[in-house]
Amino acid sequence: MLTLRKSEERGFANHGWLKSYHTFSFANYYDPAHIAFRSLRVINEDFIQQGMGFGTHSHKDMEIITYVLEGALEHKDSMGNSSVIYPGEVQRLSAGKGITHSEYNHSQTELAHILQIWILPDRNGIEPSYEQKTFTTEEKQDQLRLVVSKDGRDNSVTAQQDLNIYATVLSPNSKIAYTVPENRYGWLHIARGKVSINDLLLSAGDAVAVETPQTLNIVAEAEAEVLIFDLA
Template structure:
């Protein structure tokens, strides 16, 4: 079973300094049909103006993954971490019992384009934590490269949730397939470009929700950058 969600069906908020599209209910965007998919709770596609960003604010009991598409994002948090992440970097912050952080566009002139992803953890009340890893284009070219997983396998960041995140670059004749275990869900988000997912044509910002299928096939890419989420049931 496959359900397509088009880019223009997402929630949208433009604050001037921040232009954001919400795949799931977030802030003032309320959609009872799109609150979460398994433990996947948030995918916000954010464009942040130069010199702007999110001042210090708090989170708890959420796994937060940041995936930069263009530009650079400067991060600071109450655990003492400070870093600037760029395309190819994957950042994971486990909010756990509570953490404060800020995120600002590291450039005064150029916009930053990124995905903010929240995944519901398997249990509440864990200690906060932070990790980042780099995955060059060659790691993702024509394949699905795991970038986040519960066990940190193959050099991915570790998220404390029943979810794994894969990133791929698909163009031309390149094809990537994913074997989805029985009873699990897959969510495919097209970050940019275009491709087909199990024969369905998707453009940048589109997504596919898949269940009761054993294979996810990504092909016919046109400079596509894509994220695939392998998800268990929310309380499974």
């Protein structure tokens, strides 16, 4: 069984410089039916105006993953990290016992389009840490590329939780399959384009939850980018 989460049913906030769609309850958006899914706590789709962003703010006991779809995001934190994140790069920030950071659209001319993902860690109070890696389109083209995992295998970014996050970029009419095994749970988020999953048509911003073991047959109805969360 697939449980559909439609894009237009998500929470929405318009701050002028930021337009943000919330898959799960976040800030002023609260939906008791969509607090989290397993350890997946936040998927925010953010559109950040040129040169604008989030000033210095704090986090604690959260795994924060940034996935850039368009443009570039500039990051600075209290650990001394300073970087720019481009499409194809994945950044992981383990807030642990506490950090501060800021995030800004790096460009003065282009919109930044990102997914901000929060994962509940498997333990609190750890030392904060940071990691950023590049995954080329070729690595993701019409196949699943592991981009985040608990153990960092296959050169993926590590996270303090029992999960695997896969990314794929699909050519029109291409097909891939993903099997949710016993005692695991799946969440599929359509970042761009259109796909059908077991004949269920999904567009950008849509998602499905999978709570029973099954094989998902994913067919690209147009060029698409999909994130798959394999969760304990």
